[in-house]
């Protein structure tokens with residue numbers, strides 16, 4: 428039995444006060460879903476199994492390029508971060524793994540493994556960093572890393588990625604996510620084809636160091652930090668990379684890394700169809716790579732992404748097993764609260780997508796009934812699935828209302844007293 432940080436008595440009394448209302452709401456929703464031919468318990472069982480990884484960098488306050496306003500009790504190191512992740516996991520029962528970032532989270536891998544397993548946590552994809560210079564680094568990434576014009580700098584970036592794999596092997600991770608900031612700020616600064624060729628050659632060396640049971644995720648991003656061109660700018664380039672590297676290379680879709688109004692759910696569908704969807708970095712955005720909380724701006728878009736994922740899941744798409752990770756930056760909220768609610772939002776989109784009447788939808792599509800086809804999606808999206816999510820949490824030992832339980836437990840005040848305020852610290856919007 429793993430340890431918990433919030434005392435069981437607090438969670439139990441929180442749940443006891445809310446359980447009678449939840450049971451009524453669940454029964455009422457169950458009756459309505461029954462009329463639509465849906466068994467509520469089957470949906471709850473699927474929601475219970477759904478998991479999304481917490482990024483270690485998400486539990487600290489993010490910041491913008493203008494300023495960072497640290498919150499009280501911020502984690503001082505990766506061990507504090509693991510404790511914060513344990514709280515999120517305990518109350519939501521939806522986030523059993525942590526995604527580490529090297530070098531920010533560098534520590535003795537055996538100690539890391541021990542710290543996480545105390546709370547029953549595992550490790551998701553490892554994240555390398557060649558978009559900033561580490562303190563003791565020999566060559567700078569100012570003008571790029573894996574696509575750098577200088578062979579020595581490319582070698583250093585390859586070695587760093589191989590080191591991330593080595594650390595991940597001890598931790599039990601099964602994937603490496605590579606996002607690079609390489610690109611250019613001026614037309615003519617970089618030869619597009621040569622830079623991409625150098626990147627591919629370097630990534631082939633990383634891929635060669637991948638254990639047989641690992642996956643390699645490459646993450647595209649249209650702009651930033653480079654503002655004229657980036658080497659891995661969109662899903663098309665990303666698909667070419669995955670195709671070029673091999674069977675264990677897949678595309679990672681960060682919802683914020685596209686041009687405004689791009690049809691992301693369609694990109695997801697294409698990548699599924701051609702067996703190259705590796706996974707997600709969930710977040711939300713209004714203008715660019717805003718890294719706002721998942722589902723906070725456009726929850727319908729999140730639902731439409733999950734509509735594609737559930738369609739693939741139910742049709743038994745070959746090799747379909749995408750990784751789910753959050754990737755957000757919290758500037759004005761308590762990161763633990765934001766991450767708990769974001770994990771729940773991702774689960775909500777999944778549960779709603781499970782309610783789509785796919786047989787009816789197919790009929791409307793074949794009959795060119797555009798209005799009824801879109802209403803079929805809306806009917807699922809309009810369903811308030813909160814009782815299903817809350818019941819899944821209650822059944823697995825989480826809190827019916829994770830934020831209320833977290834506030835009642837006084838965790839933030841407790842760690843604020845134990846963890847002295849630090850200036851600066853690692854930001855991290857990737």
Ligand SMILES: [Mn+2]
Nearest residue numbers: 681708754857
């Ligand atoms: Mn990302």
